[in-house]
Amino acid sequence: MSDLSEFSLIQHYFEQLTAKRDDVLLGIGDDCALLQCPEDEVLAVSIDTLVENVHFFSDVDPESLGHKSLAVGLSDLAAMGAKPKWFTLALTLPEVHEVWLKKFSQGLAKLANEFKVQLVGGDTTKGPLSISIQVHGFVDPEKALRRDGAQVGDLIYVTNTLGDAGAALKLAQSELVNESFDNEDKRYLTRRLECPTPRLNLGQKLIGIASAAIDISDGLVADLGHILEKSSVGSRIDLARLPLSASLLKLERAEAEHLALYSGDDYELCFTAPANHYTEIEDMFQGQCTRIGVITNDDGIVVIENDKLKSLKNKGYDHFSNS
Ligand SMILES: [Mg+2]
Known part of the structure; x- marks a missing residue:
């Protein structure tokens, strides 16, 4: 199988990964996702990249890695008091290893479904193993938990x-x-x-x-x-x-x-x-x-x-x- 068809298989596989949300008007499969935003809140966005041998060991359990790749972004949303909605995934893989991929996506999907966040787009490329996930959530702009609000006596x-x-x-x-x-x-x-x-x-x-x-x-x-x-x-x-x-x-x-x-x-x-x-x-x-x-x-x-x-x-x- 050529690399191209292998990688398009992965994309097809990730399409079915997470539960569907009503506010996703158009998910994976077009040039962009179309997402319905609430009227009275603002979008909270954060991105994290995990690189092999920098952020995780090569022999890490792939299911845990899938979990952690999403967890670090969701943790940023938690720190703002935001409600999580969607995420996008850029996955760079040296090769397509089906068992690894299955476990990785299981760890990712389990956490995503626990918090009802939907994968709405992604990109897969060949290269040294790295995982980038951007998370999207919503929060009241007046009430978001920022870093600059601490006062003496708190x-x-x-x-x-x-x-x-x-x-x-x-x-x-x-x-x-x-x-x-x-x-x-x-x-x-x-x-x-x-x-x-x-x-x-x-x-x-x-x-x-x-x-x-x-x-x-x-x-x-x-x-x-x-x-x-x-x-x-x-x-x-x-x-x-x-x-x-x-x-x-x-x-x-x-x-x-x-x-x-x-x-x-x-x-x-x-x-x-x-x-x-x-x-x-x-x-x-x-x-x-x-x-x-x-x-x-x-x-x-x-x-x-x-x-x-x-x-x-x-x-x-x-x-x-x-x-
Ligand atoms: Mg943070």
């Missing part, structure tokens, strides 16, 4: 636990002592790295409550740093309050805290909210998020450790940094 929260994905990455790179974890810990941590959960429901519930939000892709220090910079404020973080999983706590506390502060890929949300929403947040999110600090006039991030204050330098993962 409380700082994060969802779930931090540092798990970072620990899994270090385990895979043999930078952590393997004996710290049993097989169940390793499975849990690996899943947190390979199959992040976009916090879409939480993000939408934060509309009208949060003053600023971001998803943690590059580490808490780096991503909270973006909120601080855009909002022209500082923060104090209580290290003792960082939410750490039971698996991560099998490491030395200092190492677990370091991963929670600086390692990326957790795709949890970090948000700020005025203190008068405290009770509402505790009631609404019961255990799904943790208050870790407060917005201040400090310069950047100051951490509270054993009742002492320590200023942190921004050391989050930077894709273009040589250090």
Whole structure:
């Protein structure tokens, strides 16, 4: 079979991948998709590219990779409080490997159908393995969760636990002592790295409550740093309050805290909210998020450790940094 017909087969295959939405007037198969936009909301758009050996290992489970390729984009929509609707996919493959493709698309379709997002267009080319997905969602322009709304006195929260994905990455790179974890810990941590959960429901519930939000892709220090910079404020973080999983706590506390502060890929949300929403947040999110600090006039991030204050330098993962 020629490459051309193989690749058109893939396109035909992806056409049937996700459930149909009523607001897709014309989906895959024409020059453009035609999409019905709600009148009172605006389009929220984000794109992410995952490249083999940069963002994922060659031997990663293709089903997980399909999941993660979409999850990272949906996480951006969650961080804006947007409702997800559609996505487009640009897939570059070195060869057509049917088993790989089937598993990849299964992982992708499962997550897409869970949140009722439809694949509305795509492109497939031959080359080094990379996956680009652009997601589309809608949000009230007055209420979208931006990075620039944090005010002095606002409380700082994060969802779930931090540092798990970072620990899994270090385990895979043999930078952590393997004996710290049993097989169940390793499975849990690996899943947190390979199959992040976009916090879409939480993000939408934060509309009208949060003053600023971001998803943690590059580490808490780096991503909270973006909120601080855009909002022209500082923060104090209580290290003792960082939410750490039971698996991560099998490491030395200092190492677990370091991963929670600086390692990326957790795709949890970090948000700020005025203190008068405290009770509402505790009631609404019961255990799904943790208050870790407060917005201040400090310069950047100051951490509270054993009742002492320590200023942190921004050391989050930077894709273009040589250090
Ligand atoms: Mg983001």
